[in-house]
Amino acid sequence: MHASQSWRELVESHQWRVGNLEGVVGKAFPPALKAGPVLSFEEDAFASVARWVNVFGLANNHCCDCGEEGLVATMSSIEVHGGRSFGAGTNMEEAWRPLDLESCRIVAVAEHEFGKAEDRRFGIATTESELRLFDTIREGAQSGRQVIVYAHGGSEMLPFPPPYLRERYRLWIRLGARAVVGHHPHVAQGFEYYEGGLICYSLGNAFFPHPRWVSNRLAMASLAVSFDPGRDSFSVFPIYADYHGNIGLARPETLASEILRSNELISDQVALSERYCEASARLFENWYRDFLPRDPRHAARLLHYFRCDAHRAMVAQALSQRMGETKEPLEYAMRQSGDFWSLDKDSNERNARDSSETLSGDSVFEQVARRFESEGRLRMASFPFEEDDVLEDSQHAIVLCEAREKPSVVSKIPGLWIQRKDDLWEWINAPYKVEIGANRMVPGWCRTNRDTLDAASIDSWRSSFSEEGVSRILAEHVLEHLEDEDLAKCLVCASIFLKPGGVFRIAVPDAAHPSAFYRELCKPEGSDPGSEDHKQFFDLGFMIKVASRAGFQVEPLEWWSSEGFHKAKWANDWETGRIERSSDHYAGRLRYSHDLWAKLVDTTPANLRQEYSTHGVSFTSLVVDLRKPE
Structure with a gap:
């Protein structure tokens, strides 16, 4: 965790620094059986966090990821680093014990997923024990303490709270809580003052180095809440926090529009319900496809x-x-239920039929699946599956797989690629769109990385694709990692496998960027994490030179020159190839941080500094489309 000077000053001005610890400290513990990822921290990583946080809330859906052993070890590590914890324990009494700090009483509680504490079972305090929470709030308020509920819940990635949470948190204020401070959605969700109390629906991320959040526009824009018990006053500070562990106070203007938009929704019940309905319809097919x-x-x-x-x-x-x-026990429950449930052959076949129905949004797939079913050929496969597991005829191929792994490019099937997306499969018709060096799943694109495709090897391309069988290739901040020879081979391979008129969209650090600070970060063996492996530093002239050798026509989309920043009219979307580190979508620390923004501007020639505000840019890339001639 790398703290800026502004963050240091803010934190050091507070006696108690409270944070939600979303995971287990230590890597040596076996994972518990649960849904979702298992999160754990190396001791060194936790030590860097414990330097700035001395009170840890543990009521969340990850502190029990490694069972009681992992929870106890985590609580012990917190104590070793001089911190205190609350919200979890070896039994319900410990989990519900509030933390009294001066005149404040803080109680931690989480929506129940896994790990609820019982009388004789370790775990966390959850909202299922609703009356216990109500009593804790009332008793604290009646004793003269200022009660703060530290709440874990809500919908991930939405920049506004669900309506039910708005009503729940308001009820807690009416019961006597001075504030409700929320977390879990990983993005800030706005705040409001209600009947004299503060409700901050979600703080967002402070230190969460997980690649899932790199491309999320709001994931690095978070909030911190300060409370002065003596003055009985709250302050809300915008902060930035990125994938590399950098944290600091944010430039308020970069957050104001998003936070104000969320605050407006919170105050308008009708508008909030409408937005929630829209989000539910949109996300249902991605998050809850088991229930389609x-x-x-x-x-x-x-x-x-x-x-x-x-x-x-x-x-x-x-x-x-x-x-x-x-x-x-599971066995006892199944024995008592008689023929209500079974795990025999009939049940496996029923599961396969259910899986085919789950995927029935594709009418072609549905027809083929039902034909295979009528022929008695439909069955479940385990990953890695064998060739015999693939059901295919002259036009179609189907695999039903119950594996938990997420393989990228799995196998080449004539006419189709099979790609894993969450717990389902996606069938992508030729000609294919291929992303090189991808850490994200994008509908309609074949995700590849160095384990599944060597972009500089024609044999590797041939093992997956046919010549002129690809319509688009996307590589964001990949080519700068290639040596000269591999760079040339990569471009030649792309030219061979793209169909005529096909496009290779490339984004790389821009060597013509006017900020010396930017160039120091991005140059070969630069100071930014990941730049130590950079082999190339492209400006537009160099890109045109190397791309032309492979027979491409170069269409510049975004670039710097000595005259300033240039941007063509282009579609920066998922359909054509979305570039995150661009003028449209960049949401990193150079945009949000006071300190880093100042370095960016101060190291830019005076005659070009106005370009940042004129075009609304900070960190940009050299972005080009390389088009294969018809």
């Missing part, structure tokens, strides 16, 4: 089970038993 209904009647039945308290509680209890979470 076949038709309206099926949707009604699923809704009945989710909406009705009695059904929802029974389903949750039964699933908890079957995964072995509760005391009731």
Whole structure:
């Protein structure tokens, strides 16, 4: 964790620095059975955080990722570093014990996913114990303490809170809480003052070095809340925090529009509900595809089970038993249920049929899947699957796979690529769109990395693609890592496998950027993490030179010259190849940090400094489209 001077000054002015610790300290513990990723920190990484945080909230969905052993070790590490923890423990009494700091009482609570503490079971304080939370708030307020609820919940990646959370947090204020401070969504969700109390729905990320958030526009724009008990006053500070662990106070103007937009939604119940409905419809197919209904009647039945308290509680209890979470053994539950549930051959076939129905959004796939089913050929496969597991005819190929791994490019099937997307598969028709060096899954694109495609090897390309069988190639900040010979080979391979008129979109650090600070970060063996492996530093002239040798026509999209910043009219979207480190989408620390912004501007010649505000840019890339002639 690398703290800027502005962050140091803010933190050191506070006696108590509270943070949500989202994971287990230590890497030696076996993971618990649960949904979602298992998060853990190396001791050194935790030590860098403990330098700035001395009170850790543990009521979240990851502190029990490695069972009781991992939780106890985490609490011990916090103590070793001179910190205090709350919100979790070896039993319910410990988990619900509030933390009294001077005249404040802080209580941590989380929405229940996995790891709820019981009377004789380790875990976290959860909102399922609603009355206990109400009593804790009331008792603290009646004793004269200023109660702060430190709450873990809400919808990930949405820049506004769900309506149910707005009502829940407001209720806690009415019960006597002085403030509710939320976290979990990984992005800031706005704040409001309600009946004299502060509600901050989500702070966002402070230190969360996970590549999933690199491309998210809001993931590095976060909030910090300061409370002065003596003056009974709150302050909210915008901060930036990036993938590399850099943190500092943000330039307020970079956050103001987003935060104000969220605040406006919070104050308008109708608008908030409308936006939430829109987001639910959009995200349902990505996040909850296991529950995609076949038709309206099926949707009604699923809704009945989710909406009705009695059904929802029974389903949750039964699933908890079957995964072995509760005391009731799975075997006993299955034995008592008779023929209500079985794990025999019939059940496996039923699971395969359910999987085919889940994927029924593709009408062509649905027809083929049902034909294979009628022929008795439909079955589940395990990864890595064998060639015999692939069901194919002259035009189609299908694999139903229950593996948890996320392979990138799996196998070449005539006419189709099979690509894993979350828990499902995506079938991409030729000609293909290929992203090189990708850490993201983008619908319609074949994601590759150095393990699945050597971009400088024609044999590697041939093992996956046919010549002129690719319509688009995308490489964002990849080519600067190639030596001269591999760079030339990569461009030649791209020219061979692109169809006539196909496009190779490239983004690389721009050697013509006017800021000496930027160039120091990005040059070969530069000071920015990752730049130590840079072999090339492109300006537009050099890019034209090397691309022309491979037969490409060069179409500049964004670039710097001695005259300033230039931008052509181009589509920077998922369909044509989205570039994150660009004028449209860059959301990194050079945009948000006071200190780094000053370095960027101060090391730029005076006659070009106005370019940043004129074009709204900071960190940019040299972006070009290389087009293969028709």
